[in-house]
Amino acid sequence: MAAELTAYDRVQLARHPKRPKAMDYIEALFTDLFIQRGDRLFGEDASILTGVALYKGRPVTVIGQCKGRDVDENVRFNFGMPQPEGYRKVERAALQAEKFNRPVICFIDTPGAYPGMEAEERGQGEAIARCMYTFSGLKVPVISVVIGEGGSGGALALGVANAVMMLENSIYAVLSPEGFASILWRDSSRNSEACDVMKLTARDLYELGVIDKVIREPEGGAQNNPAQTIRAVDIEIGRKLSSLMQKSGSVLAEERYQKFRKIGNPK
Amino acid sequence: MSSVFDIKRKKLAFMRALRRNSSVRVKSSDDADNIFITCPECKEIHAKNDLAENYYVCPTCGFHYKLGAYERIALLADEGSFREVNGKMTTVDVLEFPDYSKEVKLARKASGLNEAYVYGTCNINSYPAVVGVLDSKFIMGSMGSVVGEKVTLSIELASKYDLPLIIFSASGGARMHEGTVSLMQMAKTSAALKRFSDHGGLYISYMTNPTTGGVTASFAMLGDIHLAEPNALIGFAGPRVIEQTIGRTLPEGFQRSEFLLEHGYIDQIVKREDMRNTIAQILMLHERGQR
Ligand SMILES: [Zn+2]
Numbered sequence: 001m002a003a004e005l006t007a008y009d010r011v012q013l014a015r016h017p018k019r020p021k022a023m024d025y026i027e028a029l030f031t032d033l034f035i036q037r038g039d040r041l042f043g044e045d046a047s048i049l050t051g052v053a054l055y056k057g058r059p060v061t062v063i064g065q066c067k068g069r070d071v072d073e074n075v076r077f078n079f080g081m082p083q084p085e086g087y088r089k090v091e092r093a094a095l096q097a098e099k100f101n102r103p104v105i106c107f108i109d110t111p112g113a114y115p116g117m118e119a120e121e122r123g124q125g126e127a128i129a130r131c132m133y134t135f136s137g138l139k140v141p142v143i144s145v146v147i148g149e150g151g152s153g154g155a156l157a158l159g160v161a162n163a164v165m166m167l168e169n170s171i172y173a174v175l176s177p178e179g180f181a182s183i184l185w186r187d188s189s190r191n192s193e194a195c196d197v198m199k200l201t202a203r204d205l206y207e208l209g210v211i212d213k214v215i216r217e218p219e220g221g222a223q224n225n226p227a228q229t230i231r232a233v234d235i236e237i238g239r240k241l242s243s244l245m246q247k248s249g250s251v252l253a254e255e256r257y258q259k260f261r262k263i264g265n266p267k
Numbered sequence: 268m269s270s271v272f273d274i275k276r277k278k279l280a281f282m283r284a285l286r287r288n289s290s291v292r293v294k295s296s297d298d299a300d301n302i303f304i305t306c307p308e309c310k311e312i313h314a315k316n317d318l319a320e321n322y323y324v325c326p327t328c329g330f331h332y333k334l335g336a337y338e339r340i341a342l343l344a345d346e347g348s349f350r351e352v353n354g355k356m357t358t359v360d361v362l363e364f365p366d367y368s369k370e371v372k373l374a375r376k377a378s379g380l381n382e383a384y385v386y387g388t389c390n391i392n393s394y395p396a397v398v399g400v401l402d403s404k405f406i407m408g409s410m411g412s413v414v415g416e417k418v419t420l421s422i423e424l425a426s427k428y429d430l431p432l433i434i435f436s437a438s439g440g441a442r443m444h445e446g447t448v449s450l451m452q453m454a455k456t457s458a459a460l461k462r463f464s465d466h467g468g469l470y471i472s473y474m475t476n477p478t479t480g481g482v483t484a485s486f487a488m489l490g491d492i493h494l495a496e497p498n499a500l501i502g503f504a505g506p507r508v509i510e511q512t513i514g515r516t517l518p519e520g521f522q523r524s525e526f527l528l529e530h531g532y533i534d535q536i537v538k539r540e541d542m543r544n545t546i547a548q549i550l551m552l553h554e555r556g557q558r
Contacts, residue, residue, distance in 0.1 A: 113484075115504030115512050120522055121530050125483035125503035129457055133489055136458030137465070152441075153453055153484040153503070160454050174441045174450045174481075179508075184443050198446045199362050208361070210447050257458050261419070263451040264412025266359045 005169070007195035007204075011177060013169040014148050018223035020230060022049065022064030022107040025147065028230045029237070030055055030062055036093060038085075042122060045086030047077045047110075048158075050093035055105065056238060061097035063090055063158060064107040067148065080149070081114035084127035087157050091127075091134050094142075101249075103141040103241055106158040111176060113154030128157045135160035136257060139249025143240055145215070145233055146170045146202075147222075162256050163240045165213040166202035167229065169221050172211070173200035210263060213240075273310075306330050322539040331496050331539055333476065335378075336385035336402040339435055343398065343543055344389035351387040353420060358382055358413050360444075367444040370406065378404035383438070384414045386421040388430065392547035394554065397425040400435040401482070407439035410482055414442070415452025418486055422459040422470075431469040431550055436487040440480015440505075453485035460489045469553045471546065474501050474524070474533070492549060493533045495524040501532075 005013070013019070026033065030053035038044045049064045065082065068074030097104045113124050135142060135158075144161035150172030159172075166172060174180070177195045182188035199205065202214040215232050218225035244252065303312050309328035318325070322342060323332040334342070340349050358371045358381075375381060383406060386399035399421040401408040410418075418434070425432035441449040463470060472490030476499035483503050495501060502522035510516055520526055527533045537545045 113503065115508045117509060117513060117517070117521070120502050120504065120509065121526075123488070123530070123532050126488040126532060128484040128503070129453075129486070129488040132454050132457040132485065133461045136454070136461045152450065153481055156450055156454055160458065172447050172450075174443060174446050180443060197362070197364055200447060205447055208448060210451055257462070260451060260454045260458055263455060264359075264361065264415055264445070264448045266356060266413055266416055 006192075007198070007201050008177075008192040010169045010201050011171055011195050013221040013223070014171045016221060016223045018226075019148055020222055020226040021067050021069055022109055022147065023066060023069070024226060025107055025145075025230055025233060026053070026062055026064055028227075029234050030060075033062070036096075037089070039088035039092060041085070041088055043083075043085045045078075045083045045089060047080055047082045047114075048086040048090060050089055052102065055103075055241070059100075059102050061093050061102050061104045062107075063093055063104065065110045065155075065158065067109055078114060080110045081112060082110065082154060083114050083116075083119050084122040084124050087113070087124075087127035087131050090158060091131050094131075094134055094138060098138050098140050101140060103143070103244070104138065104161075105237060105241075106142070106144040106161065108144055108146045108150050108155045108158050108172075109148035109170075110151050110154050111149050112151035113157075125153075128153045131157035132160045136260070137253055138256075139253050141241060141244035141247075141252055142256065143237055143244070145237065146172050146211075147233070151176060160256065160260065162244055162252055162259070163213065164211045165215055165233075165236055165240075166205065166211050167215050167222060167233070168202050168217040170202060171200045172202075172205055173198055322542075324539050329497065329538070331476065331498070333403055333437070334539075335404055336380065336400040336435075339400045340385070340387075340389065340398060342539070343391060343546065345391065345393065349387055349389040349398070351385060352424060353417060354385065354387075355381060356413055356417060358411065361412055361448045362444070362446050364444040364446075370444070374405050378402065380405045382413045382417065383408045383410075384417045384421075386417060386424075388424070388428075391543060391550060394431075394547060394550035396431045396433055396546075396550060397421055397428075398433045398435075401437045403437040403439070403477070406442060406444075408437045408482075409439050409442035409449075410452050410456075410485075411442035411445040411449050412452060415449070415455050418452075418456045419459045422456070422463050422468075425470075426463050426466050426468055429468070431471065431553060432463065433471045433473060433546060434486060434490075435473045435475055436478040436482050437475045438478060438480070438482040438487075440482055450481065453481045456486040457489060460486055464489075464491070469549075471549060473537075473542075473546075475499050477501070479503070479505055488532070494535055494537050494545065495527065495533045497524055497536055497538060499524045501527050 033053040067080040142161040222229040308330035
């Protein structure tokens with residue numbers, strides 16, 4: 001194995017343009033995908049895909065934050081930065097999953113919720129808060145996998161799950177290392193230093209008890225062998241889902257609640 | 268806008284007038300800074316004592332000065348009724364973040380607080396309630412693991428005793444020094460509020476200047492009732508970040524209470540002098556409906 005990657009290296013890998021995106025996982029792991037669009041309140045946000053599909057023959061609700069695989073897609077997906085409509089669509093999909101007793105599988109990959117004027121006008125904060133609020137009580141299994149960037153509240157909105165897994169070179173952070181350095185040290189060029197102190201790697205977060213599972217990537221990163229990466233994710237989702245399916249809805253909600261209740265308990 | 272000289276001249280005139288009319292003795296200009304304050308909005312000079320009697324609101328222009336947690340509680344709670352809970356809980360350096368312990372020590376000294384969130388039980392016009400207040404003097408009222416834990420404990424306390432819950436927000440968002448552990452406090456507090464709501468609890472979220480970032484995107488926006496002080500900055504993304512993103516300056520009043528009211532995120536904007544009566548009215552209206 002090559003020299004241990006630094007946190008900064010992993011941030012670069014998490015953002016690698018050739019890294020497999022949510023659509024790659026969805027196309028490979030699910031069949032009969034029926035896409036559901038719109039939040040029924042204002043509009044449709046293409047930066048998050050929601051739908052119903054079969055996973056190993058069983059209907060599930062699938063939710064994925066989309067980053068583009070080319071320029072056109074990037075523009076259409078707003079570079080992976082959702083608007084409030086995206087989060088309200090997610091909440092709608094989650095409640096429907098509960099209604100029809102389907103597990104929810106989320107793929108997290110966003111630099112963060114979009115910080116624009118319209119997003120603020122339409123309550124970005126409220127939309128994200130409402131997602132976590134609703135997910136915390138769902139009586140169906142929820143699995144979230146951070147496949148690239150887990151940027152701030154915009155990622156956590158899809159992260160209140162029974163099992164939170166991260167690919168080895170993905171990141172999950174309170175904000176971008178650049179933003180972190182510029183806020184805390186007023187110097188965005190210190191972002192490599194920020195990467196080190198933020199403890200944003202999968203390994204760090206596993207040790208801190210924030211996530212449940214680190215999924216190994218191929219040598220050099222997921223972009224070197226997307227098929228192998230997707231297979232590794234498939235195995236972990238499949239394994240986790242079978243064990244969660246054994247549990248009752250109220251046990252699932254209780255376990256999910258307790259999992260987050262314990263994080264950062266100073267006692 | 269007044270110039271610095273204008274302010275100085277006004278201050279001196281004010282001091283002379285005060286000397287003639289009151290028992291206050293002003294000897295040096297140091298004294299003057301302890302006794303007087305210049306309104307950051309209208310630049311009028313007022314005696315601090317007068318300001319305290321006016322709910323820390325500028326009598327000239329209505330500017331709402333920032334209130335500390337205990338000052339807020341003193342204005343809200345029936346005299347002597349507040350019982351603080353878990354007041355001694357102190358910051359945990361979960362990430363062993365460089366200089367964090369030092370910064371916490373300075374914050375404790377400067378603010379006189381152990382952490383940014385103070386909560387307990389009290390009566391408001393004889394209605395019992397759980398009240399929690401974020402204090403922006405302590406590392407900008409940011410939410411780290413202790414704030415997240417205490418907010419959650421305050422929700423659980425209200426649930427346990429079937430009391431209404433009022434939380435005053437004033438925060439720069441998640442606390443950077445605790446990284447992703449801070450972020451997770453958004454999930455923890457939101458989940459606790461879901462349980463409280465399912466239990467039938469009444470939660471009043473009262474937003475004050477500033478309420479931003481992870482606090483806006485969690486417990487501040489999950490109230491049964493949303494109140495805000497006039498002209499408070501309330502939003503998810505900070506104005507500077509938005510300006511950098513869109514490449515132009517934001518219009519006057521953007522992300523202020525009045526803007527949020529217009530867009531449907533606030534029930535009422537309440538002047539500080541009406542805070543106590545408004546909350547008491549809401550508590551009264553909900554008490555009658557309870558089983
Ligand atoms: Zn004024």
